[in-house]
Amino acid sequence: xxxxxxxxxxxxxxxxxxxxxxxxxxxxxxxxxxxxxAAGAGDVLTALRKNVEKAGLKDGVDVKSTGxxxxxxxxxxxxxxxxxxxxxxxxxxxxxxxxxxxxDGHVPVEKLLYRDPASGQAVVREDExxxxxxxxxxxxxxxxxxxxxxxxxxxxxxxxxxxxxxxxGMTWExxxxxxxxxxxxxxxxxxxxxxxxxxxxxxxxxxxxxxCNADEGDPGAFMDRSLLEGNPHSILExxxxxxxxxxxxxxxxxxxxEYPLAxxxxxxxxxxxxNYGLLGDNILGSGQRFRVHVVKGAGAFVCGEETALIRxxxxxxxxxxxxxxxxxxxxxxxxxxxxxxxxxxxxxxVILNRGxxxxxxxGTEKSKGTMVFSLVGKINNTGLVEVPMGITLREMIYxxxxxxxxxxxxxxxxxxxxxxxxxxxxxxxxAIDYDELTKAxxxxxxxxxxxMDESTCMVxxxxxxxxxxxxxxxxxxxxxxxxxxRMREILTRICAGHGKEEDLALLExxxxxxxxxxxxxxxxxxxxxxxxxxxxxxxxxLAHIRDQQCPAKVCxxxxxxxxxxxxxxxxxxxxxxxxxxxILGEKKKLHTIDAAKCTRCxxxxxxxxxxxxxxxxxxIPCPV
Amino acid sequence: MPSLKIxxxxxxxxxxxxxxxxxRFLGLPxxxxxxxxxxxxxxxxxxxxxxxxxxxTRKLLSACTLPAEDGLVVWTHSERVERARRLLLELxxxxxxxxxxxxxxxxxxxxxxxxxxxxxxxxxxCGLCVRMCEQQMMAGAIGFAGRxxxxxxxxPFDMTSDRCRQCGACLYICPVCELRCAGPQADTTLCSGCLxxxxxxLQSYDHAMCSLDPCHACELSGPFRPDVRVKNELLKxxxxxxx
Numbered sequence: 074x075x076x077x078x079x080x081x082x083x084x085x086x087x088x089x090x091x092x093x094x095x096x097x098x099x100x101x102x103x104x105x106x107x108x109x110x111a112a113g114a115g116d117v118l119t120a121l122r123k124n125v126e127k128a129g130l131k132d133g134v135d136v137k138s139t140g141x142x143x144x145x146x147x148x149x150x151x152x153x154x155x156x157x158x159x160x161x162x163x164x165x166x167x168x169x170x171x172x173x174x175x176x177d178g179h180v181p182v183e184k185l186l187y188r189d190p191a192s193g194q195a196v197v198r199e200d201e202x203x204x205x206x207x208x209x210x211x212x213x214x215x216x217x218x219x220x221x222x223x224x225x226x227x228x229x230x231x232x233x234x235x236x237x238x239x240x241x242g243m244t245w246e247x248x249x250x251x252x253x254x255x256x257x258x259x260x261x262x263x264x265x266x267x268x269x270x271x272x273x274x275x276x277x278x279x280x281x282x283x284x285c286n287a288d289e290g291d292p293g294a295f296m297d298r299s300l301l302e303g304n305p306h307s308i309l310e311x312x313x314x315x316x317x318x319x320x321x322x323x324x325x326x327x328x329x330x331e332y333p334l335a336x337x338x339x340x341x342x343x344x345x346x347x348n349y350g351l352l353g354d355n356i357l358g359s360g361q362r363f364r365v366h367v368v369k370g371a372g373a374f375v376c377g378e379e380t381a382l383i384r385x386x387x388x389x390x391x392x393x394x395x396x397x398x399x400x401x402x403x404x405x406x407x408x409x410x411x412x413x414x415x416x417x418x419x420x421x422x423v424i425l426n427r428g429x430x431x432x433x434x435x436g437t438e439k440s441k442g443t444m445v446f447s448l449v450g451k452i453n454n455t456g457l458v459e460v461p462m463g464i465t466l467r468e469m470i471y472x473x474x475x476x477x478x479x480x481x482x483x484x485x486x487x488x489x490x491x492x493x494x495x496x497x498x499x500x501x502x503x504a505i506d507y508d509e510l511t512k513a514x515x516x517x518x519x520x521x522x523x524x525m526d527e528s529t530c531m532v533x534x535x536x537x538x539x540x541x542x543x544x545x546x547x548x549x550x551x552x553x554x555x556x557x558x559r560m561r562e563i564l565t566r567i568c569a570g571h572g573k574e575e576d577l578a579l580l581e582x583x584x585x586x587x588x589x590x591x592x593x594x595x596x597x598x599x600x601x602x603x604x605x606x607x608x609x610x611x612x613x614x615l616a617h618i619r620d621q622q623c624p625a626k627v628c629x630x631x632x633x634x635x636x637x638x639x640x641x642x643x644x645x646x647x648x649x650x651x652x653x654x655x656i657l658g659e660k661k662k663l664h665t666i667d668a669a670k671c672t673r674c675x676x677x678x679x680x681x682x683x684x685x686x687x688x689x690x691x692x693i694p695c696p697v
Numbered sequence: 698m699p700s701l702k703i704x705x706x707x708x709x710x711x712x713x714x715x716x717x718x719x720x721r722f723l724g725l726p727x728x729x730x731x732x733x734x735x736x737x738x739x740x741x742x743x744x745x746x747x748x749x750x751x752x753x754t755r756k757l758l759s760a761c762t763l764p765a766e767d768g769l770v771v772w773t774h775s776e777r778v779e780r781a782r783r784l785l786l787e788l789x790x791x792x793x794x795x796x797x798x799x800x801x802x803x804x805x806x807x808x809x810x811x812x813x814x815x816x817x818x819x820x821x822x823c824g825l826c827v828r829m830c831e832q833q834m835m836a837g838a839i840g841f842a843g844r845x846x847x848x849x850x851x852x853p854f855d856m857t858s859d860r861c862r863q864c865g866a867c868l869y870i871c872p873v874c875e876l877r878c879a880g881p882q883a884d885t886t887l888c889s890g891c892l893x894x895x896x897x898x899l900q901s902y903d904h905a906m907c908s909l910d911p912c913h914a915c916e917l918s919g920p921f922r923p924d925v926r927v928k929n930e931l932l933k934x935x936x937x938x939x940x
Contacts, residue, residue, distance in 0.1 A: 395740040545844075546844070546845040547848075548822065548847070551743055552788070557846075559813060589781050
C-alpha cells in the first residue's frame with residue numbers, strides 16, 4: 074500500500090494504475106445496491122464467479138460488485154465491460170449464458186437486454202435506455218463502474234484529482250470562491266448557498282468542525298444511502314476539500330444505524346484513504362490535517378435537522394435548538410460548524426474538477442447543478458434518478474419514469490419527503506427547482522418523489538403524513554407537538570366522515586400557526602401536505618365532509634362492498650377469504666355481503682375472478 | 698453594546714441580553730409560559746414570538762432565545778404576532794383549560810373561541826420544573842422522557858429518585874398547577890369567568906389599573922378590556938409601514 078507524500082506522487086500512482094489496467098479486459102459488474110441485493114444480486118455474483126471459474130476464464134475476466142445504478146425496478150442489473158452491455162432482471166440461472174457469451178466474443182444475451190416498452194426494441198447500452206437517456210448523472214455516473222471497497226477503482230475514474238488540484242497551489246479563498254461561483258445550494262432540502270455558508274463559518278475563530286449529514290429519514294428516499302454505499306470516496310474527497318477550505322481538522326459523518334452497509338463501506342473508505350495519505354496527518358505532504366469520525370444515529374427522523382444532529386453527536390438528546398445562533402456561528406461543541414448533506418459534499422469534487430462555470434451551466438438561473446430524486450409510488454420505473462435542475466415533472470414522470478402503471482391517471486406528486494407538498498397533475502409542466510417548488514407550496518427537501526394515481530385519497534395521504542410527523546416530532550415546542558396531534562385528529566375525523574366544514578378553516582389556521590411559530594424546520598413544514606392538499610384538492614375534502622363520500626374509495630369508514638348479481642357465479646372464493654364472516658351465500662348461488670360485519674379489508678375483491686365485488690362510497694343503501 | 702430597534706424605539710442593551718429582556722427593559726409586555734429569569738431560555742412555549750426583520754425578510758422568532766444583536770428590527774405586537782399568540786392560546790386552552798394563567802392570557806389576547814375538544818392535560822411541557830430542578834436546585838431529579846405526543850416529564854425509570862429532595866421548587870414554578878382556575882363554568886374550555894366576575898374598583902385612574910392586581914372591574918370597563926383596549930401606537934404598527 075503506497076503512502077502518497079505529494080500531489081505528484083498521487084498523479085504518478087494514478088498513471089501506474091492506468092497502465093496496469095487493461096481497458097479491453099472483460100469485466101462483469103453487478104449492482105449490489107440495496108434494491109438489487111434484495112432482488113438477488115448476491116446469488117447472481119456467486120453464480121457468475123462460479124461459471125467464470127468453470128469456463129477457465131478466471132485470469133481473463135473480472136467479476137465485480139458495484140454500487141447502485143438507480144434503476145431499481147429492473148434489478149438485479151449488471152453491465153458487461155468494456156462494451157457496456159446492459160442486462161436487467163438477471164437471475165443466477167442466467168450466469169452460464171452470460172459467461173458463454175463472453176467466451177463467444179461478446180454477443181449480447183438477447184433475453185436479458187432491456188426492451189423499450191414503447192417500441193419493443195431491445196437496447197444494448199445503459200445510456201440508451203430511456204430511463205437513463207434523459208438523466209445527467211454527475212454524482213451517480215461512476216456508481217456502476219467502481220467497487221466501493223476499492224480505492225484504486227475510484228482513483229482510476231479520476232478520483233482525488235480535485236483534491237490534488239486544491240492542494241497544488243489553491244488558497245482556501247479560491248476554493249470557497251469556486252464553490253460560490255458554481256451556485257451550489259445545499260442538497261439537504263433548504264437550499265442555502267453552500268459557498269456562502271462556508272464563508273460565514275470561515276470568518277469565525279478555529280477550531281471549526283464539519284459534518285456530513287447522512288441521516289436520511291424520509292420514507293421512500295434512499296439517495297444518500299446509495300451514494301454512501303456506492304461511492305463513499307466521492308463524499309470523503311468533498312469533505313477533505315471542505316476541510317482545507319474551512320481550516321478544519323476534525324469531521325464527522327452522521328449516518329443512520331439502519332444503513333449497516335453504508336457504515337461499513339464508509340469505514341473501509343476512510344481506512345483506505347488514511348493508508349494512502351489522503352486523510353489523516355499531513356495530507357499529500359501539504360501539512361493539512363483532517364480526521365473523519367463516523368457516528369451512527371439511532372434513527373430519529375428529527376435528527377436529520379442540523380441542530381438536533383449536532384446535539385446527537387454531542388451525546389445529548391437529539392432535539393433541535395433555536396437559531397440563531399446558526400451552526401456556522403456556534404455548532405458542535407459550541408464551535409463554528411459547517412453541516413452539509415451527502416450529495417452536497419459529493420458535488421464539491423465535481424465542481425473543482427470541471428470548474429464552477431461548467432457546473433453552473435447545468436440547471437436553472439437560481440438552482441444550479443443536478444439533483445438526485447428517488448422516484449417511487451405508482452410509477453413504472455421506480456428508482457433513483459439524477460437530473461439537471463429545471464427538468465419538468467412531465468419529463469420526470471413520463472419519459473424517465475415511464476408513466477403510471479395499469480393505464481391509470483396521474484393525480485398528484487408528493488415532493489420533498491413527509492413535510493413536502495402534494496403537487497397536482499395539473500401542474501405537470503412545473504420546472505423542478507428550489508423556488509418553483511416553494512411557490513407551488515412544496516419544497517425540494519431531500520429529493521423524495523412519491524407519485525400518486527387516481528386510486529389515492531388525498532385526505533388519507535395528508536392524514537398518513539401527519540401521523541408520521543406526529544410520531545417523529547421531538548415534542549419540544551408546543552405548536553409542533555400539539556399542532557401535529559390536532560391536525561391528525563381532525564384529518565382522522567374527516568376520513569371517518571365526521572368532519573365539519575369549519576374544520577377546513579381550522580386546519581388552515583393550524584397550518585399557518587405551525588409554519589410561523591415552530592422552533593425547527595420539522596414543525597415549520599409539517600403542515601405542507603395538509604395545506605397543499607387543501608389548496609389543490611379541496612373538493613375531495615368537501616366530498617368527505619358534505620357528502621360522506623371518498624371519491625378515491627380509500628377511506629374505510631366511507632366505503633362499502635357489494636356483490637354484482639349479474640357477474641357473481643357463486644364460486645365461494647370470497648367466502649373463504651373473508652375474515653369477518655360477512656359474506657353469505659351457498660355454492661352456485663348469488664352471494665351477499667353483510668355491511669355490518671364487513672371490515673372493508675378488500676380481500677374478497679382481490680380473489681373474485683369474475684370481478685363481481687364492487688366497492689362504492691357513500692351511505693350504505695338499506696337492504697330491501 | 699448592541700443597539701437595536703424595538704417597535705420603532707432605538708435602544709441599546711447590554712451584551713448577552715435576549716430580545717425578551719430588551720423588550721421588558723423598555724416596558725413592553727411579552728407573554729411567556731416557559732421563561733423564568735433565573736433559568737436558561739428554552740423557546741418551548743413559543744408565546745414570546747416577535748416579528749423580526751432580517752436580510753429583508755420578516756420572520757417570527759422566539760424572543761427569549763433570540764440574542765439582542767446590532768441592527769435587529771423587532772416588532773413585539775404586530776398583527777402577525779397577535780394572530781400567532783391568539784391561535785397558540787386557543788391550543789393551550791384546549792390542552793389545559795383549568796390553568797388560570799392560560800385562561801388569563803387567553804382573555805388578554807382575545808382568544809375567545811376554542812374550536813378543539815378539551816383535553817384536560819396536567820402538563821404543557823414548558824420544562825420550567827426540569828430546568829429549575831437542574832439549574833437552581835442542583836438536583837437534576839426530573840427530566841423529559843419520550844418523543845412527540847409521548848413526551849412527558851418523568852423521573853429515572855419512573856421511580857422515586859434519590860436525588861429528589863422534595864423541595865417543591867418544581868411545583869412552585871409550574872405555570873399550570875400553581876393555581877387552578879375554579880371559574881363558574883369550570884368544565885367548559887373557555888369560561889371567561891374572571892371577566893364576568895364583578896368586583897368593586899378601589900381607586901380609578903384613566904389609563905392604569907387600581908391597586909388590586911388584577912382588578913376585574915378595571916379589566917371589564919376602561920382601557921384594559923380586550924375589545925376596547927386602546928390601540929397603543931407603540932405596540933400596534935401596521936404591517937406595511939416598516940421600512
